[in-house]
Amino acid sequence: MSRVLVTGASRGIGRAVALAFATNGDRVAVHYASDIEAAQRTRELLPGEGHALIGANLAEPDAAQRVMAAAVEALGGVDILINNAAVATSPRTEHSIARVDYAHWRQIWRQMLEVNLLGAVDLTYLFSRHLIDRGAGGRVINIGSRGAFRGEPDFPAYAASKAALHAFGQSMAQALAPHAIAVTSVAPGFIGTERQESKLAGTEGNRVRAQSPFGRVGTPEEVAAAVLYLASPEAEWASGSILDLNGASHLRT
Template sequence: MSQETTAGPPRGVLVTGGSRGIGRAVALAFARGGDRVAVQYAGRRADAEETVRRLPGEGHALLRADLGEPGAAERVAAEAVAALGTVDVLVNNAAVAPTAENRHPVADTPLADWQRVWRRMVEVNLLGAADLSWAVARHLIDRGAPGAIVNVGSRGAFRGEPDFPAYGTTKAALHALGQSLAVALAPHGIAVTSVAPGFVATERQAAKLSAPEGERLRAESPFGRVGTPEEIAATVHFLASPAAVWASGTVVDLNGASHLRT
């Protein structure tokens, strides 16, 4: 899964949730491959600016939007096209991730809090990605151009998330969305795939990994460690390449054999 310079002209790549972690690593992988990248972020401007600063090459863009807001996805897609000239690849990485503040086990969560968390995660993790996928797909279809959409899902879609059921559900739905779009968009030359990472050592998880809980998390994989953002990014980069078109419809497990599904 090389990240060497992409053959042919540079592509326009829209990466959502690109301020840190997996999103930053994905943006770097495409830029290192010679592509122009639009990095979407919601609330961490300094981090997002740092992502763009690190990208090699020219013609990159920074786009701010809360993808849970009505109309935001369509606007981001249009701004990415305006900034890059074209969008050939969409990486749906933005998500409301599990935190102590949005933990919502059914037995301990009041209905109002339950509804608040569910609606927010559905709006960003699923509906924002669905709207962006529509907008980019229509852009590609109207151009008569091939392209790729890669969704960043989660291992939690398969093994369950008892403390964060909305997160697990929206990631499962994102995988299903990708498979439906893979069938619908194949006649247009657009490949759609998803990755399902396990625990990844991002900046957000540093405190957890350095605490006693870190040993348990590393022990989940027979490799005795957790994944890295760069490992996820390498697979996303490959899945968006012309060489991976025949993988369309696939959900790729990236969890170091910590969860095996049949």
Template sequence: MVERRGVLVTGASRGIGRAVAVAFAGAGERVAVHSTRAHEDAEATLAALPGEGHALVTGDLGDPVAAQRIAADAVAALGRVDVLVNNAAVAPTAANRHDPAEVGYPDWVAAWRQMIEVNLLGAANVSWAVARHLIDRGAPGNIVNIGSRGAFRGEPAHPAYGASKAALHALGQSLAVALALHGIAVTSVAPGFVATERQQAKLGGEKGDALRRESPFGRVGTPEEVAHTVLHLAAPESAWASGTIVDLNGASYLWS
């Protein structure tokens, strides 16, 4: 009988993170749902997971001490962590818009600090902790990063977000080389616009049709489509994909 793997999904309260957690649980794995703090959405994700043996872990990934503890808590709750999905991120919003022509220096600095601390450094720190857990166990494993199409085409109103995701892709490629000797595969996915809960107002508003026209399919992506690819990349049989970045955007950046 194959032992069920332990999977840590950061930022799993809603959206892509929730879909990823549900997909792994549906495949028979045990999942640690991470959220910055315990709240209704996080509890709803945990309750939605099929099967048993799942857990909720909390902490601010922007804090290096908390990032290491989050990994340790997941190991303690699940008994082991074999797969890490770095999904947690400070996403672009109207409140953190920082076009350099529009914001003052303090807001510019604050936006960069917050996004880099969580989107890049938080992912790097929890990756280190999970990688060392796997190395110490002498076990193979997988790390999958949730990047962004914005890493390639730019985010003019949120440049720190685009830069953090480009750096996350580069981190994944560096770790793919560094960790291959230990049987740990590292990959990334780069979604375009995805119809998460947070984006429903935008999709239903005046910009909705324009967003759907970005892809020749005439629609935007779904969290479940991203989760499907993450599940594939995290399979032991997909180790040879290590180092790759998978575009998930319905050919949107090829279409004019």
């Protein structure tokens, strides 16, 4: 049994990842930023006992310390960290340079970098020191994005934050390997979460599905299955890798 901290686990990919670990017999700390009702629903869905809820906005300066301390206390330690929390792409966070003013541009860039990158950076530091001080190995898995490679013209801060997260993960893979800590990232394409239901049901749905030659979008469960593998003992040699999960909608060279 492993003890797992999943950030941004109130819904979508985070919820699916938390459910996959709990179904595997692991104990899970479900982190959420503000939607406690959705987080409680995630907790209710998890089989097994000993799971925990932890609320904090990772953009706040001391949030990472509070989250890690609460997870360690609730679970008796943490063995696996899933950096999933992010300010997502949405009409509210769109910041095409031709359509927003400078104040909005600056606000979105700082909001996305604080949560998507620096929140994960801080948690990775605290988690790694927790493992090193215990003399234990572990896993860090970052949830990145296809957008880090193909670009996001309407959401450049999102793409940049995810590209930086991938690069950070590769640096940490080299830095932490001597401590038996493996670090990987996954880069999903379009995933059919609850947040995307209206988009997929509308006129844009067919265009989104046509991005992949499979003619569909990915599921949170497919991302969760990949994360579960990367967290396994058998996946240590994958450390430093970035796993594309986009249904061949974008091919890197």
